[in-house]
Amino acid sequence: MTGKPTSFVLGRAEVARRPGSPVTPAASSLSGLPPRSQVDIVRTAHRELRNPDEYVREIARLWREAQQSFLAIGRYLVQAKQKLPHGEFQRMVEASLPFGRQTAYELRMIAEAVDKGRIPELKLPQSASVAYQLATLKPEDLAAADQDGLVRSDLRRPEIIAWKRERLRRSAGANHEALARRRARLAEIIQRHEEELEKARRELADLEEALGGKVIIEGMAEEQG
Structure with missing residues (x-):
């Protein structure tokens, strides 16, 4: 691609790998924002890519991060349901979280399926909705799905x-x-x-x-x- 190089903000993973990297103008302009907002903007920043392989790599990386996020959220939901007093978990979900009861339930089911060994974490589908489809199968159906090659990370x-x-x-x-x-x-x-x-x-x-x-x-x- 020709023309003037386009400046970009490094994603969070790149920043972590390059602690000595200078702060870019775009990043320095965030100094007046709350810390949470700075992180969000860094995460969603993008740069110009050059070929299909680069697009595939970057999109796949972000997709893996999304998978890690929904699994971590599910684990926190499981923990909260176990530790919070009776009724407080439900009130928290309905009043304070950015999603509803059904989504909270689905994420919990996914986390429990992984942590109880029903679905290996490395084989967990990268989409929460697809992971939920596997997580809620009966044991005999899940075993059959695994035998048929459906328990894998790229399942659609x-x-x-x-x-x-x-x-x-x-x-x-x-x-x-x-x-x-x-x-x-x-x-x-x-x-x-x-x-x-x-x-x-x-x-x-x-x-x-x-x-x-x-x-x-x-x-x-x-x-x-």
């Missing part, structure tokens, strides 16, 4: 949604077959018992005739006229 939402639908379809098909087999088995049992009952009725009629014409109806004996 359409993949896991399609996999869950197909597994549900197969499960419904297998369940239908099991129900059909059970129905056939019950029909066989009923037919066998009906045949045995009919045989018992004929034998009973023969016994009644041999005993002098007494008829037994529903357990009560009556003399025939």
Whole structure:
């Protein structure tokens, strides 16, 4: 790319790696802002890139940072729920956090899935919504997803949604077959018992005739006229 070089502010990771780097004009102009605002602006600053490889590297780095952030948030939420007095956690989420109850729940589920060893941290999807899809699978479904190669960091939402639908379809098909087999088995049992009952009725009629014409109806004996 030609033209006058564009000045840029180093991201937080670059600043950490270069403690001796001079402060840029853009960074020095932040001196009047609160410390939190300075960090936010440094994190969101960008520089001119030159080729696809650089774009991929930078975007992937930021995406990894996003993954680390939602996992850390989830861990703090788990900790807060465990340590805060009853009712205070819910009030904190509803009144003070920048997201609602559902998001807080999803982030907690992700953190618990990682920290309980259900999903290896290195294989955690880089999107919170995708990670949640994995984190909430039943143990047998998660094992199947892992076997099918879905427990990985670059998993995309359409993949896991399609996999869950197909597994549900197969499960419904297998369940239908099991129900059909059970129905056939019950029909066989009923037919066998009906045949045995009919045989018992004929034998009973023969016994009644041999005993002098007494008829037994529903357990009560009556003399025939």
